[in-house]
Amino acid sequence: MKLYTFFRSSAAYRVRIALNLKRIDYEPVTKALGRNEHRAADYLALNPQGLIPALEHDATVLSQSLAIIEYLDEEYPAPAFLPSRPRDRAQVRSMALAIACDIHPLNNLRVLNYLRETLQQDEASVTTWYRHWVSAGFEGLERQAQAHSSRQRHCFGDAVTLADILLVPQMFNARRFATDLSRFPTLVAISAHLETLPEFAAARPEVQPDTVV
Numbered sequence: 001m002k003l004y005t006f007f008r009s010s011a012a013y014r015v016r017i018a019l020n021l022k023r024i025d026y027e028p029v030t031k032a033l034g035r036n037e038h039r040a041a042d043y044l045a046l047n048p049q050g051l052i053p054a055l056e057h058d059a060t061v062l063s064q065s066l067a068i069i070e071y072l073d074e075e076y077p078a079p080a081f082l083p084s085r086p087r088d089r090a091q092v093r094s095m096a097l098a099i100a101c102d103i104h105p106l107n108n109l110r111v112l113n114y115l116r117e118t119l120q121q122d123e124a125s126v127t128t129w130y131r132h133w134v135s136a137g138f139e140g141l142e143r144q145a146q147a148h149s150s151r152q153r154h155c156f157g158d159a160v161t162l163a164d165i166l167l168v169p170q171m172f173n174a175r176r177f178a179t180d181l182s183r184f185p186t187l188v189a190i191s192a193h194l195e196t197l198p199e200f201a202a203a204r205p206e207v208q209p210d211t212v213v
């Protein structure tokens with residue numbers, strides 16, 4: 001398998017965690033967002049959406065991190081990323097989608113660059129925008145995690161789920177923009193535990209082949 005990835009891409013970070021949890025060896029193919037390599041013709045031919053990540057498996061290319069992670073979960077069932085009861089699965093998906101659909105898209109590179117370049121916003125305004133939307137999303141997520149986490153080690157119950165795979169990269173992004181996380185103690189505690197797990201640690205942006213410090 002080949003993963004088209006960028007060290008700081010939180011959507012690629014999700015897939016790296018998922019691949020590690022499933023114990024799947026993969027070849028990272030790095031695409032530098034800063035050099036617009038995700039907009040080059042060769043990459044658009046593979047992934048017409050022009051975003052990172054994409055996963056190539058048996059001559060098929062998949063895009064969208066959630067679609068990729070669900071594909072991996074269906075092809076490689078253990079360990080399962082979703083609980084067995086439908087209502088529990090819906091709770092986990094609700095937390096994961098809060099990040100993937102409501103938080104991350106507003107804070108993606110192209111959105112921040114549009115604020116900077118087209119709308120001529122300065123860096124302080126862009127940071128305020130970032131922090132506003134991540135905090136707005138984390139408010140609900142904090143309450144959901146309080147209700148569903150068993151021991152403040154996982155978003156739901158006492159095992160790693162899809163929600164955890166999305167939480168850790170979003171926390172990394174939030175810290176990168178120095179977001180005040182003091183109102184989200186449950187999310188902070190869960191992420192701190194998850195970051196100690198080897199599958200999460202090996203997926204960190206700081207230790208990827210294209211990491212730039």
Ligand SMILES: N[C@@H](CCC(=O)N[C@@H](CS)C(=O)NCC(=O)O)C(=O)O
Pocket residue numbers: 008009010011012033038050051052053063064065066100108109110111
């Ligand atoms: N919903 C997509 C989001 C993918 C995405 O936005 N990737 C970012 C990196 S985290 C990207 O490629 N950004 C390039 C850009 O904004 O131009 C997914 O989950 O895969």
